Amino acid sequence: MTASPPAAPLPAFAVAAVKAALHAIPMNATVGVQITDVGVGWATGECPDTPPFRNHLGTIHAGAQFLLAEAVSGAAFAGAFAAHLQQAVPLIEKLETHYVGRAVGDLQARAEADMADLPAAAAQFQAEGRARLVVHVSVTDGEAKEVMRAVAHWYLRARPAPPQG
Template sequence: MPQPTIPQPTLQAPLPPQAVQAVKAALHNIPMNATVGVTITDVGVGWATGECPDTPAFQNHLGTIHAGAQFLLAEAVSGAAFGGAFAAHFASAVPLIERLDTHYVGRARGGLTARAEARAAELPAALEAYKTEGKARLVIDVSVRDGDNKEVMRAVAHWYLRSMATLRSK
């Protein structure tokens, strides 16, 4: 399977401040994110950034940041990007991650930063699918960098959103 590549940022649309705060709060309220120190630093329509500190408790046997902490950051920042894409619908929908394909490309030293971005060409179709069918899927690309700004992980997240109305109709 070819390794994912992270495209150059193409989505820059901002969200209203109250939507940014709602997406951040949803991700920050997940106990595991709080335990590891994962925070979402910015959110827009289909994109997000986040960070995770280098904490001795979450280092591996090599003294670098454990793959689990990197994975958690990638999942959280991809969820925030997905949340930014569907912010108008989150009060009446259930988001779920279906899959997170990861590729660790280097040892992580120092605090982590990450950027997640929906594939711009797929976003309009996903929004239309949710509008017409009450469900949508969207792929989010993630790049995680360490304290030296070296890419240490790439990921591709597959997210699914389903309206509560479609859940009740089953």
């Protein structure tokens, strides 16, 4: 993953819409997952370290890390397909996780799709009404160490046309 976001920003209304959609998911709100920024195919987010979401070791539970990775990957995916979200449904198919350290303190996450994959995915959606995109995620803790890596497989499908009546 790159250290800085790609140059193509999303319009402010699209960023606000993606954030609102992810923040409205009850589980994200319960755990405190927040999307902090969104661009075309990338996003960042955070999750606070709170006692109810710690594990038996006193560190942040893997479930909270998983939830943050899913949310930030979904925001990156939505950023890649922002122009199509009114007529399409994004769905996660798979989230492959690798926990690489114990998480201490507030979590930060960054998700990025490979920018080279975006044109083909957009063309596939235009041609077939569906597309897939892989998003890579890195989660770091309050000590700025990477604690989790994930690979999210997202799917976009067109909403069915309303019945003609």
